[in-house]
Amino acid sequence: DIQMTQSPSSLSASVGDRVTITCRASQSINSYLNWYQQKPGKAPNLLIYAASTLQSGVPSRFSGGGSGTDFTLTISSLQPEDFATYYCQQSYSSPLTFGGGTKVEIK
Amino acid sequence: QVELQQSGPGLVTPSQTLSLTCAISGDSVSSNSAAWNWIRQSPSRGLEWLGRTYYRSKWIRDYAGSVKSRIIINPDTSKNQFSLQLMSVTPEDTAVYYCVRGQIGDRRYFDYWVQGTLVTVSS
Numbered sequence: 001d002i003q004m005t006q007s008p009s010s011l012s013a014s015v016g017d018r019v020t021i022t023c024r025a026s027q028s029i030n031s032y033l034n035w036y037q038q039k040p041g042k043a044p045n046l047l048i049y050a051a052s053t054l055q056s057g058v059p060s061r062f063s064g065g066g067s068g069t070d071f072t073l074t075i076s077s078l079q080p081e082d083f084a085t086y087y088c089q090q091s092y093s094s095p096l097t098f099g100g101g102t103k104v105e106i107k
Numbered sequence: 108q109v110e111l112q113q114s115g116p117g118l119v120t121p122s123q124t125l126s127l128t129c130a131i132s133g134d135s136v137s138s139n140s141a142a143w144n145w146i147r148q149s150p151s152r153g154l155e156w157l158g159r160t161y162y163r164s165k166w167i168r169d170y171a172g173s174v175k176s177r178i179i180i181n182p183d184t185s186k187n188q189f190s191l192q193l194m195s196v197t198p199e200d201t202a203v204y205y206c207v208r209g210q211i212g213d214r215r216y217f218d219y220w221v222q223g224t225l226v227t228v229s230s
Contacts, residue, residue: 001172034216043205043220044154050214087154091215095171096144098154 002026002090006099012107017078021102023071023088032092035064035073038101039084047086048073078104109133111221113206119228125193129206129221136182136189137162142169142209143189144217145180149202159209160189196228 003026013019023033031051036044046055048064051071061076075082083106088099115127129143136143142161148154158170160180170178177194193200204226208219 032215036217043223044217045220046216046218049216055216055218089154089217091209094169096156098156100153 001095002029002093002097004088004090004097004099006086006088006102008102009100010103010105012105013078014107015078015080017107019075019078019082019104021073021086021088021104023066023073023099025069025071025090025092028068029090029092031067032090033064033066033071034089034091035062036087036089037082037084038087044087049091075104109208109219111206111208111219113204113221113224115224115226117224117226119196119200119226120230121197121228122195125191125196125200125204125226125228127191127204127206127224127226128188129190130186130188131208132187134208136160136187137184139163140210140212142211143180143182144207144209145191146205146207146217146220147202148205148223151199152202155202157191157193161211198228200226201228202226 005024033051035048038044052064063074065072085101085103110132112130119125142159144159145157158180179192182189203223205223206221207217
């Protein structure tokens with residue numbers, strides 16, 4: 001199974017800050033990497049797929065990068081509605097696996 | 108617009124079978140571009156993909172190794188839905204369960220999620 005490791009597991013940031021979350025795969029997954037945002041009591045919501053493609057309706061302050069084993073999710077200017085938990089997920093091979101999550105909290 | 112509606116009990120007795128159904132509207136369980144997944148989430152295990160079914164000239168079922176010996180995911184084309192059966196449950200199977208549409212092919216991601224059902228395994 002491909003293991004997905006996210007860092008940090010949590011971070012505190014202020015509105016307007018630039019935030020970067022990293023995700024590392026235990027083996028190369030090409031660009032088959034997706035990012036989701038989850039708010040308390042809600043299902044995860046797709047933000048970015050194929051490492052860098054923004055899902056329709058997602059604000060342009062979100063961006064993704066990387067390929068192979070190392071990936072990033074960047075929020076260019078954190079907004080109040082962005083405080084949530086973020087997960088990466090590999091879709092390269094079965095079983096499909098998720099990272100442990102990064103909780104973004106208000107400083 | 109795709110909508111998924113999940114149904115099933117919120118409490119299951121240990122050693123029994125957990126059964127959930129997911130009704131699909133706005134798409135077809137037999138779609139050539141979609142797979143129909145079950146994912147669960149718990150504090151101890153995080154987000155865990157359990158398995159999926161999809162149609163490519165025949166029905167394919169693909170399961171996570173952690174549950175492979177006790178899971179069945181079945182499509183029901185007459186009702187445009189799919190189901191989850193997880194046998195011999197223990198308290199470790201307590202989680203929020205989601206039915207989820209996945210895109211497969213060149214673009215692979217989970218794009219429609221149901222709200223989720225907390226299933227508690229307890230006597």
